[in-house]
Amino acid sequence: MRIVHTADWHLGQDFHDIPREREHQVFLDWLADQLVxxxxxxxxxxxxxxxxxxxxxxxxxxxxxFIAGVRHRKPDLDIVLIGGNHDSAGRLEAPGPLLDASGVHVVGSLPRAVGRSLIETRSG
Structure with a gap:
């Protein structure tokens, strides 16, 4: 199994009031090519x-x-998006039912009970 791991895209970021959308698009285009x-x-x-x-x-x-384009080029590609401290868990998870149907899995946050049981399992 070949997994490509990446993080910290920061889509929507401006740098000193200069939009970085073009830079982000160049990266996403490159990433799509790499996945293929x-x-x-x-x-x-x-x-x-x-x-x-x-x-x-x-x-x-x-x-x-990006997701639509990659799924078109690689229909069997599984995509997993995990939220970070800059992301809103609810905003990421809101389109979940639509994305799940496309082979995209979104994890905005974990329920606290699950997080505690993971910690307890690891420390115990």
Whole structure:
């Protein structure tokens, strides 16, 4: 199984009031090509997909266009998106039912009970 792991995209970020959308698009285009060239089975994105908990519409559109384009090029690719401290768990999970149907799995947060049981299991 070939897994491509990436993180910290920070879509929607401005740098000193200069939008970085073009830079992000160049990266996403490169990543899509790499997923095809490497014949990846899964893409794992772990944290900070967006730069803020309330990302601009353009950043959300950029993410969904990337997902649609990659799924078109690699229909069997599994995609897992895990929220980070810059992301809103609810915003990431809101389109979950639609994304699940497309082979995209979103984890915005874990229930506290699950988190505690994981900690207890590891420390015990």
């Amino acid at each position: 060239e490497q014949d990846a089975d899964a893409l794992l994105v772990t944290g900070d997909i967006y730069d803020s908990q309330n990302p601009p519409i353009g950043a959300q559109r950029q993410l969904y266009r």
